[in-house]
Amino acid sequence: MFAIKLLHPFLLVLFGSLxxxxxxxxxxxxEAKPPLxxxxxxxxxxxxxxxxVSEKLDxxxxxxxxxxxxxxxxxxINSPSWFTKNWPTTPLDGELWTDRNQFQAIISCxxxxxxxxxxxxxxxxxxxxxxxxxxxxxxxxxxxxxxILMNKSxxxxxxxxxxxxxxxxxYEKLDDIVAQNGEGLMLHHQSAYYRTGRTPHLMxxxxxxxxxxxxxxxxxxxxxxxxxxxxxxxxxxxxxxFKIGTGFTVQExxxxxxxxxxxxxxxxxxxxxxxxxxASYLRIREE
Numbered sequence: 001m002f003a004i005k006l007l008h009p010f011l012l013v014l015f016g017s018l019x020x021x022x023x024x025x026x027x028x029x030x031e032a033k034p035p036l037x038x039x040x041x042x043x044x045x046x047x048x049x050x051x052x053v054s055e056k057l058d059x060x061x062x063x064x065x066x067x068x069x070x071x072x073x074x075x076x077i078n079s080p081s082w083f084t085k086n087w088p089t090t091p092l093d094g095e096l097w098t099d100r101n102q103f104q105a106i107i108s109c110x111x112x113x114x115x116x117x118x119x120x121x122x123x124x125x126x127x128x129x130x131x132x133x134x135x136x137x138x139x140x141x142x143x144x145x146x147x148i149l150m151n152k153s154x155x156x157x158x159x160x161x162x163x164x165x166x167x168x169x170x171y172e173k174l175d176d177i178v179a180q181n182g183e184g185l186m187l188h189h190q191s192a193y194y195r196t197g198r199t200p201h202l203m204x205x206x207x208x209x210x211x212x213x214x215x216x217x218x219x220x221x222x223x224x225x226x227x228x229x230x231x232x233x234x235x236x237x238x239x240x241x242f243k244i245g246t247g248f249t250v251q252e253x254x255x256x257x258x259x260x261x262x263x264x265x266x267x268x269x270x271x272x273x274x275x276x277x278x279a280s281y282l283r284i285r286e287e
Contacts, residue, residue, distance in 0.1 A: 054162065057183070094159070123155065170205070215232050215258065215260060218256050244265055263282070
């Protein structure tokens with residue numbers, strides 16, 4: 001009993017220290033969340049000549065802070081030491097990517113708890129911006145080109161930025177990208193400065209729209225999908241509930257997204273009631 005009383009103050013100090021360390025760890029996680037810029041869906045007619053155009057890559061957002069690689073939520077990405085060897089000390093904003101239509105393979109590699117060197121061999125950080133650069137986007141493009149030219153890492157590259165002369169050329173380029181299983185285009189105003197959060201100076205252009213919803217229920221399939229998932233009952237951020245029954249692989253029908261998880265789906269316009277038309281499953285939301 002006497003021993004317990006002697007230890008009691010020590011335990012209190014230890015417990016307090018652990019709490020302090022826990023709070024400090026939480027603060028570090030919050031501080032690590034990168035101040036990224038995000039685009040909006042294109043809505044109005046624009047003067048295409050005022051924009052730089054690049055392909056919208058379907059990979060995983062990556063932020064290099066000059067020392068370490070993070071996800072857009074600020075989680076440290078566990079990459080091999082050789083992957084970022086000799087990268088510049090300048091912060092870089094980009095997409096971890098291998099090729100079109102390889103999203104699941106990229107995510108599977110990056111999310112592995114044990115690093116698998118082989119799958120990282122084909123991944124590159126495709127740089128599309130410099131968050132701390134004080135110049136406009138045209139000036140940042142020149143700076144990015146110089147950085148990539150001076151760095152010989154095979155895992156660091158720059159997304160190609162194009163100039164187009166008309167809306168007709170813009171949609172021809174979009175059709176070409178989509179025909180090659182690409183996702184779409186990004187348009188960045190030539191005079192825009194890097195700004196944290198959503199900005200109208202950075203726009204997405206795709207043949208379809210996408211959104212997120214929460215899975216409420218698994219609905220059993222019929223016919224060829226008997227004993228498998230038939231559709232999902234989901235709810236979008238406005239509270240609207242609807243079903244999604246297409247876009248799933250056989251494996252995804254065997255192991256559907258968990259109830260309560262957030263999924264991304266694509267659609268083409270909405271009905272008068274606001275229900276997404278031709279809603280089709282894309283994936284469980286990743287970071």
